[in-house]
Amino acid sequence: MRAVQASGELILERGEGAHVWDDAGNRYLDATAGLWYANVGYGRTEIAGAAAAQMRKLHAYSHYGDVSSRPTTDLAERISGIAPMADAAVFFTSGGGESIETVVKMVRRYWSLVGEPDRTVIISRERAYHGLAGYGTSIVGTEAFKVGVGPLAGGTATVAWDSPEALEAAIAEIRADRVAAFFCEPIIGAGGVLLPPKGYLQAVQGICRAHGVLFVVDEVICGYGRVGDWFASNRIGLEPDALTFAKGITSGYVPLGGVVVGKRMQEPFWETGAAGVWRHGYTYSGHASAAAAAHVNLDIVEREGLVARGLELENEIAEALAPLAAHELVSELRSGFGAVAAVQVDPALLADDPGLSDRIVLGARRHGVLGRVLVGGGLQISPPLVITRADLDELASGLAGALDDAAAAHHS
Ligand SMILES: Cc1ncc(COP(=O)(O)O)c(C=O)c1O
Known part of the structure; x- marks a missing residue:
């Protein structure tokens, strides 16, 4: 200050x-596209026009329960169509931080629903950045972000950013039946632009599979074109269990983010079990005008x-x-x-x-x-x-x- x-x-x-x-x-x-988001650049009146038109019609309505709006439902389908996993489902948030909050709760609830409630530990990487909401601050890989804010969320561990062996060793030490998920950015962004060593991402995906650990890829920076494919996972041939996105989905014209979830993680949420409704969501989850802006942003990405x-x-x-x-x-x-x-x-x-x-x-x-x-x-x-x-x-x-x-x- x-x-x-x-x-x-x-x-x-x-x-x-x-x-x-x-x-x-x-x-x-x-040099930076704002905070890694302005993929289609500045001054796109077409996006402003689409958001304004939606605002004139129906700017927003709560997307809880069975209520949705056309741009939002269509956007979920559009994202599912380009996602690296088959039959993907999408949960919308207002940005990257909320997406991380959501996916942490999702993976833990997944394990609780499938009868392994002790699988709660989230492993992330040194130098990782996953936003600065509560869970994001708890799993960030740079200590400076944690200073002076008191106790953070428990059930977390970090491993060396560049070593599949370090992940394998951490899972062995914590015990696989206590590990919920491994989170990783394809490129560590805010932590320094650290590119994955050759074969690293495939190796950690394989380790997660071998131990039943959920593999969560944070594509908040990489998504929607920045790395030369729709997602880094598509480019490298990864099939994560869940993927987080934000930024490039609207190029930052309006705030929007989300979590894309593959079949394995969806299943218990769709079953009517004793756990009942999953009470999680945000006021602006599925915001209709943000979705309208996202469609035109993606149209531009495709057209150009x-x-x-x-x-x-x-x-x-x-x-x-x-x-x-x-x-x-x-x-x-x-x-x-x-x-x-x-x-x-x-x-x-x-x-x-x-x-x-x-x-x-x-x-x-x-x-x-x-x-x-x-x-x-x-x-x-x-x-x-x-x-x-x-x-x-x-x-x-x-x-x-x-x-x-x-x-x-x-x-x-
Ligand atoms: C990889 C990654 N995850 C999550 C976030 C958090 O996103 P937001 O700032 O929208 O909360 C960021 C932000 O830069 C990010 O780079």
Whole structure:
């Protein structure tokens, strides 16, 4: 709060394509698609129009019980049609955090319904990020997010982010008959843009299957085109038991998220058992106007081939950023899985000067690039999927300018 007070706020006013403008008329290339969501870019009046039209007709109604609206029911079917699991069912929320809350309760209730109520432990990965609601904060893989908020949810464990053997060992130690689920982001996003080691995701899926543990993939960042397929799971051939989504479903034009659930997890919920109705849901679950916006957003993704563009950007981003690898402040570039990358500021320099990455990001604004620092000091690169090759050069040269300025200040 003190830093913002000192530097003042940047007030953004409008956006178009991959660019946004502040209230003084300065233009910035958006290096991050907002918080990884603006996949179709800014200024899509078509989406605004669809939401407004739905608001004029029926802006929303509670979707509890047997009540729904046409855009919502159709959206569930549309998502089911592109999901990596057969016969998928969809539970809508207002964003990623609520999706994580929902899926934690869902997996635990699943085990309770199938007669294994001791299976409650949720295993997540070090460096993982699953949002900052209650359960999300309890399973986040970076301790800084947990500081000073008192006791969190119990029944959680974390394992090394890159080791199938660590998962196997944790399940053995906790005992498989106490483990409910393993949660994993295909690419660890906010935790630093850490790409899965080759074969990692298939290996952990296999371990989950072998021990009956539910495999939950958090695709809040990856979904709807960013990684060159509808979901990372589709691209790699995973078939998770449940998958969380948000962000790219509406490109952030309105808040919307959800959980996609495969057949295995659905079954006990559809049976009329002693447990009765599952009393879980949110005021805005299934919001009709959000669903209407999502349809048009997905129409744009399809019409403009943005899933394929996500795949092309994998190489284009790597090419554009390549010259930065030699910069004295940069230790590593991470890319190679869709339109996501990180420019890692040298951890050895950050150890002496922890504010260095923040200053580079602030400095980049003077070079026309709006960016963000990840956990671990990397610079987040996840532009709108409508970004052009020329825009990427603008992004790289803006970052190079900011790195040069920071290096010069570092030496003086
Ligand atoms: C992988 C992942 N899961 C969950 C969330 C939480 O989403 P939200 O901020 O919409 O609650 C995020 C947000 O960045 C995320 O990256």
